[in-house]
Amino acid sequence: MPWSSEGDQLLGEALAADGRDEAAREVLRRAARRDPGEWSIWYDLATVSTATERVNALTRARELNHLSVEIEALAADIRRESS
Numbered sequence: 001m002p003w004s005s006e007g008d009q010l011l012g013e014a015l016a017a018d019g020r021d022e023a024a025r026e027v028l029r030r031a032a033r034r035d036p037g038e039w040s041i042w043y044d045l046a047t048v049s050t051a052t053e054r055v056n057a058l059t060r061a062r063e064l065n066h067l068s069v070e071i072e073a074l075a076a077d078i079r080r081e082s083s
Helices: 006-017 021-034 039-048 051-064 069-082
Strands: none
Touching (some): 006 021, 006 039, 021 039, 039 069, 051 069
16 A cells, blocks of 8 residues: 555665665654654664664654553663763
């Protein structure tokens, strides 16, 4: 379905798994534009982003799903990396 974000999200995840973070970011940004209310897209974007975009994506994911243990684990990893 051309309006669905699912295909882009899956492609972004595959690109990330292949180490192609820049391409993954581009595809995941498109998925987020199509479905800005899907927390897992923002989480995926945070995993392949850096600096401000990473923080913004993680913040958006947390706003959409504040009970996610995955988000909190990623946030802890980011804090450790920053120390």
